[in-house]
Structures are given as structure tokens and as C-alpha cells.
Amino acid sequence: MNLSEIFNKKFNIYQSKEAILDDTRTLTYQQLDELTRGIAAGLRRQGVGEGDVVAIECVSRIEAITLMIGTIRAGAAYCVIPEAYPDYRKEKMKALVQAKLSVHQVDWADGGNADELPEAVRNPDSLLYIIFTSGSTGEPKAVAIEDHSIGKIVNxxxxxxxxxxxxxxxxxxxxxxxxxxxxxxxxxxxxxxxxxxxxxxxxxxxxxxxxxxxxxxxxxxxxxxxxxxxxxxxxxxxxxxxxxxxxxxxxxxxxxxxxxxxxxxxxxxxxxxxxxxxxxxxxxxxxxxxxxxxxxxxxxxxxxxxxxxxxxxxxxxxxxxxxxxxxxxxxxxxxxxxxxxxxxxxxxxxxxxxxxxxxxxxxxxxxVKISGYRIELGEVEKCAYDFGLQKDCLAHYDGKRLTLYVKDQVNLEQLRGHLRSRLPEYMVPTVKVVDIIPMNTNGKTDIQEIISGNCKANDSRNEIMKVMTSVLSSELTAEQTFLDVGGDSIKAMEIIWQLGSKGYQLDLDTLFSRTIGEIADNVSNG
CATH class of the missing domain: 3.40.50.12780 (ANL, N-terminal domain)
Structure with a gap:
């Protein structure tokens, strides 16, 4: 598989067709061909060749894509390093891949002299790209992929x-x-x-x-x-x-x-x-x-x-x-x-x-391990979906508490009953209704943001629990209900009044129908 030859063939077949478009410009296959040939020639004049790695640090995505293809046509491998990353992380990444060169932009006015140097020949085992993936240790790992590996995707x-x-x-x-x-x-x-x-x-x-x-x-x-x-x-x-x-x-x-x-x-x-x-x-x-x-x-x-x-x-x-x-x-x-x-x-x-x-x-x-039992968080999510959730949900364990985040406006008492009827007690989560389940830049669940949100929520949760414990004169657990611990209408109004004075909006229906943990997690402030 000679990737350079494949690009040449495709560029020749689709010359007049639009190759890339964004809000600012459009490139035909012919224009992309000429531009990336020029980039390849420019890179080779700077000593870039087979086995080298070019770090692409470019704000414009259309420019970055042309640099990726130009790097490949120069015989080298590319590694995209987001411009927004902290300088320390960027330098660490470039050092790890031993980047021969860092490229930040394309000069659209100058395609370079593409005929000055012959195009590099690539082999099936040529290094094509390096992508960093976060490891369980917290240190990013540089995944090295060869030319032949993309054949299965392309074909x-x-x-x-x-x-x-x-x-x-x-x-x-x-x-x-x-x-x-x-x-x-x-x-x-x-x-x-x-x-x-x-x-x-x-x-x-x-x-x-x-x-x-x-x-x-x-x-x-x-x-x-x-x-x-x-x-x-x-x-x-x-x-x-x-x-x-x-x-x-x-x-x-x-x-x-x-x-x-x-x-x-x-x-x-x-x-x-x-x-x-x-x-x-x-x-x-x-x-x-x-x-x-x-x-x-x-x-x-x-x-x-x-x-x-x-x-x-x-x-x-x-x-x-x-x-x-x-x-x-x-x-x-x-x-x-x-x-x-x-x-x-x-x-x-x-x-x-x-x-x-x-x-x-x-x-x-x-x-995760809860009460000595090893469980799959996905099993909790699947059980919730079986209840009939129509929107996204996510189970998360922070080492102390198992929480299920749901976007549906559901009857929490019915959902809790469903979960209790299918899961052992140690797997029944506290349910928290949220507007969004945060995503990171890769479009996957942003666990760190959830953890951060949990930390911020702890202060509110502790304040609510403190008020309820004081009024009910009893030690409370997240699984108990207001009525379980001797709550009555007078104590209910006292809790609502005290929380209201602190900016928390709680009504009687919520107080009587949800567990203590769900009240602490879902009552809004302000």
C-alpha cells in the first residue's frame, strides 16, 4: 500500500469536485492536490523525510488538514497538537514524538514549488500518524499507527x-x-x-x-x-x-x-x-x-x-x-x-x-467495588434504561456514593422502585436529575467535570442534610425517606422554611416522595 500513489490517483479522478469546505473557503481536489504537493516540497526542503514526525499546531482546521496530507506526501508522519493545550503539555508531547518540525499555518498565497523535489515513496509499514490517548496512570500515551492500518477503514x-x-x-x-x-x-x-x-x-x-x-x-x-x-x-x-x-x-x-x-x-x-x-x-x-x-x-x-x-x-x-x-x-x-x-x-x-x-x-x-462487591456501572445504567428512560443517563461512583445522573424528568419514586426491584441494595443509586451530562473535547463523557461538579455539590448537600438532621433530631442516611424518620407536617414546614431562608427551593411533594439523598442532590439553590 503506497499511500502517496493512492492520493495521486484520487486527486486525479476527482479534480473538479469539492474536497473540503468550511465557512470561509472551499478547496477542490485539484486545489488540495496542488497545495499539499507544495507543502510536501516545502517540508522536504527543511529536511523532513521518511520516519520523521511533524507536529501540527494550527488553529484553522482546514489548514491543519492540508498540513496533515502534505506531511504524508513528504514521507513523514503527523501528530496534531491542539493549540489550546498548555505550553508544558505541548512541549512534552513534541519531545516524546521527537518532532522534527512544528508547523503552525499554511501560506495560502504560496503553494511552493512542488516540482522541485520528487515525491516521497511510502511503504505499508511507514509511520503515518501519532495520536495521544490518556492512560490509566494519567500520563498520555503516544499511539503510533502505520500506513497499512487505515486500509481497513478506507476500503x-x-x-x-x-x-x-x-x-x-x-x-x-x-x-x-x-x-x-x-x-x-x-x-x-x-x-x-x-x-x-x-x-x-x-x-x-x-x-x-x-x-x-x-x-x-x-x-x-x-x-x-x-x-x-x-x-x-x-x-x-x-x-x-x-x-x-x-x-x-x-x-x-x-x-x-x-x-x-x-x-x-x-x-x-x-x-x-x-x-x-x-x-x-x-x-x-x-x-x-x-x-x-x-x-x-x-x-x-x-x-x-x-x-x-x-x-x-x-x-x-x-x-x-x-x-x-x-x-x-x-x-x-x-x-x-x-x-x-x-x-x-x-x-x-x-x-x-x-x-x-x-x-x-x-x-x-x-x-467499581461497593460494600465489598465488584459491580459494573453499565449494569446500573442498563437497568435505568429498561425503566423506559428516553434520554441519556450515567452512573458514577466517587468512592463514597453511587449516583445515577438522568436527563429525563421522571417520577423518582417509580424509578427508585424499579431499580430496587432489579438490583441488590448496594447497587441502588441515588438519582440526580441534570440538564446535561458533560462532554469533553472528544465528545465523550467528561468524568473530571462530573467529579468537579460533585465536589461543588457537596457543600450544598451537606448544608441540606444539616438542616434536616437538626429538625428531625435524628441521624439520617441517604436511603431513608422523610416519613421513615418520623417526619410530620410541622417538621416539614420547618425544614422548608429553614432551607428557603438559605436559598433552597423545596416543596411538600418533593419532601414526602423522595429519599433524603435524592432531596439533598436535587433541591435547587436560588
Whole structure:
């Protein structure tokens, strides 16, 4: 696979077609060809060649994309480093990848002399890009991907429909590889959508006008199903994945367009499996490998578990990374040679269903221990969805308290009863109704913001509990109700009055129908 030759061929076929467009400019394939040839020549004049890494630090996304392609055509690998990152982190990243050069912008007026140097030849095992993924230690890991690994993404026909591909993913996020290289090497037009536009649900259908194919992270997908459902009547194909899915949301969108539930760690090059949503699923699978390769569902001894039994997913396909750059120990810990195959340990718990499809259960590191029992937070979420939630939910354990965040305005007493009827006592969460479940820049759940929000909420929770404990003259637990601890109408009015004087809005219905923990978590201040 010579990626330089493939680009040359595609640029020649689609010369007059729009390649990339945003709010400020449009580039045809011919213009993109000339521009990236010039960038490649300029990089090579500065000594950039095969095996080198170019750090791309660019505010403009359309410029960054041209720099990515120009770097590839120079024979080198790219690493996108967001301009907004702190200087310390940026310098650390550049040092780790041993960046030969940092590039910040494109001179649109000067395409450079593309004929001055012959174009570099690339090989299947040439280093293509480096993407950083956060490790469990808190230190970012540099995932090194080779040219041949994107072949499975570019050449899978199920992933493309129509003429226009939406480009939403931050360029430091691996979904951008699917959008950019998958889109361009299949002759599509990339329509760039800004983060602000992607989160403005009122204008999403208009801003996404004309887009046929789209990848959405699980959290963003759920948000659109809830707040901008008309979008799914306008597109023909949506790929979604990245976190544990909501069966309801997937089935709702699949009523209007083709929906592929995709799965794949960054270390296996964007996607490794997919499942076409039919609408009849009970447990939504992530499907099957679409690339020639194999997988194992293994126990702690790296032995295959029986079908239907849960284990860790190990993947061996053409997308498996070269390794973590500069960290051989970390590479060895996740790359396993077995039976002549090179497997990547995903760290994800899965099982194989009766149809032979893989079903994702949970991140192994999202398992938590409560009252001595090890539980899957995803099981709590699934139980809540089974109650009939129509919007997003998230279970989180902060080491002391298990909380379920829900966006639906539900009857908490009925939801609590449902959870209690299906979950053991130690797994029944305190339910907190929220307006949003925060996302980070990659469109995934922002756990740090949730933790931060919890810390801020603790002061309010403690103040409410202090008032209720004082009035009821009793030690309280989160699971008790007002009536359980001897509450009456006089004490109710005293609690409402005292909390009201501190700015908390509490009514009698809430006080009598919810647990102490739910009151403390959901009563608003001001």
C-alpha cells in the first residue's frame, strides 16, 4: 500500500469536485492536490523525510488538514497538537514524538514549488500518524499507527454513503482519521462542522444540511436523538460508538436512517467491529470484525472463555498499532503474541451472543467495588434504561456514593422502585436529575467535570442534610425517606422554611416522595 500513489490517483479522478469546505473557503481536489504537493516540497526542503514526525499546531482546521496530507506526501508522519493545550503539555508531547518540525499555518498565497523535489515513496509499514490517548496512570500515551492500518477503514464500503462527509471530530481524536482519509480517499466532500455548531441543537439540522455520512460519539449521538431528532431524517448513514450505548437511542435513530454501531480503541485504528442496527435488539452488539483478522474473548490467563461468558476482548487485525512511541514497557503490557497472531488487549469486558456477535459490557477499569462487591456501572445504567428512560443517563461512583445522573424528568419514586426491584441494595443509586451530562473535547463523557461538579455539590448537600438532621433530631442516611424518620407536617414546614431562608427551593411533594439523598442532590439553590 503506497499511500502517496493512492492520493495521486484520487486527486486525479476527482479534480473538479469539492474536497473540503468550511465557512470561509472551499478547496477542490485539484486545489488540495496542488497545495499539499507544495507543502510536501516545502517540508522536504527543511529536511523532513521518511520516519520523521511533524507536529501540527494550527488553529484553522482546514489548514491543519492540508498540513496533515502534505506531511504524508513528504514521507513523514503527523501528530496534531491542539493549540489550546498548555505550553508544558505541548512541549512534552513534541519531545516524546521527537518532532522534527512544528508547523503552525499554511501560506495560502504560496503553494511552493512542488516540482522541485520528487515525491516521497511510502511503504505499508511507514509511520503515518501519532495520536495521544490518556492512560490509566494519567500520563498520555503516544499511539503510533502505520500506513497499512487505515486500509481497513478506507476500503470498507459499509462506512460511506452519498457525497458529503461531516467532519466534526477534533483532529487529535482518531475519529478524524475515518472522516478525513475515509472521506477523501472515497471521493467525498468534507464539510467541517465547528464544536459550537455541533452543540447548538436548535441549529443542528440546518448546519448539517447536505451531509450524507456522519460519525457521532455515543454521547453526542444520544444528545441529537433527544434534542435534534430531525437530523436523522436528513442523513443516510450514521456511525456511532465510543462508550456504552443506549439501545433506545440507537433504535430510535435507525427508524430514519442506516445506523452502524461501531467499536474500536485508538490502538486498533479507529474501528475494529460494527453492527447494523435493526431495531429488534435487546442487548446491542458491537458486531463482528470487518477486517481480515481474529479476536479472542479471554480470561485472566489469556485462555478463550466459552461462548456467552464474559471476558476481555483481544483483537488481532491489520489496524493494531506499531506500539506506544517511547514506552516499550506499556507496549508490552497490551500487545500479546499468541498462536502466531499479534493481539491488542482492549481492556474491555465483552461476551459473544448466540448470533456470534460481540456484545460490549463495560470498560474493565469502570468496574467499581461497593460494600465489598465488584459491580459494573453499565449494569446500573442498563437497568435505568429498561425503566423506559428516553434520554441519556450515567452512573458514577466517587468512592463514597453511587449516583445515577438522568436527563429525563421522571417520577423518582417509580424509578427508585424499579431499580430496587432489579438490583441488590448496594447497587441502588441515588438519582440526580441534570440538564446535561458533560462532554469533553472528544465528545465523550467528561468524568473530571462530573467529579468537579460533585465536589461543588457537596457543600450544598451537606448544608441540606444539616438542616434536616437538626429538625428531625435524628441521624439520617441517604436511603431513608422523610416519613421513615418520623417526619410530620410541622417538621416539614420547618425544614422548608429553614432551607428557603438559605436559598433552597423545596416543596411538600418533593419532601414526602423522595429519599433524603435524592432531596439533598436535587433541591435547587436560588
Amino acid at each position: 470498507e464500503p459499509s462506512f460511506y454513503s452519498g457525497n458529503i462527509m461531516g467532519q466534526l471530530a477534533p483532529l487529535e481524536f482518531d475519529a478524524s482519521v475515518y472522516e478525513i482519509f475515509g472521506g477523501l480517499l472515497n471521493g467525498m466532500t468534507l464539510k467541517l462542522i465547528s464544536k459550537d455548531d455541533s452543540l447548538d441543537c436548535d441549529n443542528v439540522p440546518e448546519r448539517f444540511s447536505g451531509i450524507d455520512t456522519l460519525f457521532l460519539t455515543t454521547r453526542l449521538f444520544n444528545l441529537y436523538v433527544d434534542e435534534a431528532p430531525e437530523l436523522f431524517r436528513k442523513v443516510s448513514l450514521v456511525l456511532t460508538g465510543g462508550e456504552r450505548c443506549s439501545v433506545h437511542h440507537l433504535q430510535e435513530a435507525a427508524r430514519h436512517c442506516t445506523v452502524l454501531h461501531v467499536y474500536g480503541p485508538t490502538e486498533t485504528t479507529v474501528f475494529a467491529t460494527f453492527h447494523k442496527v435493526t431495531g429488534a435488539e435487546q442487548d446491542m452488539p458491537i458486531g463482528r470484525l470487518f477486517d481480515q483478522g481474529t479476536f479472542m474473548i479471554a480470561d485472566d490467563n489469556n485462555l478463550q472463555v466459552p461462548q456467552g461468558q464474559q471476558g476481555e476482548l483481544l483483537i488481532a487485525d491489520s489496524g493494531v498499532m506499531r506500539g506506544y512511541l517511547g514506552d516499550e514497557e506499556a507496549s508490552r503490557s497490551v500487545l500479546l503474541q499468541q498462536d502466531g497472531e499479534r493481539f491488542y488487549r482492549t481492556g474491555d469486558a465483552v461476551y459473544l451472543n448466540d448470533a456470534g456477535e460481540i456484545v460490549y459490557v463495560e470498560r474493565k477499569d469502570r468496574q
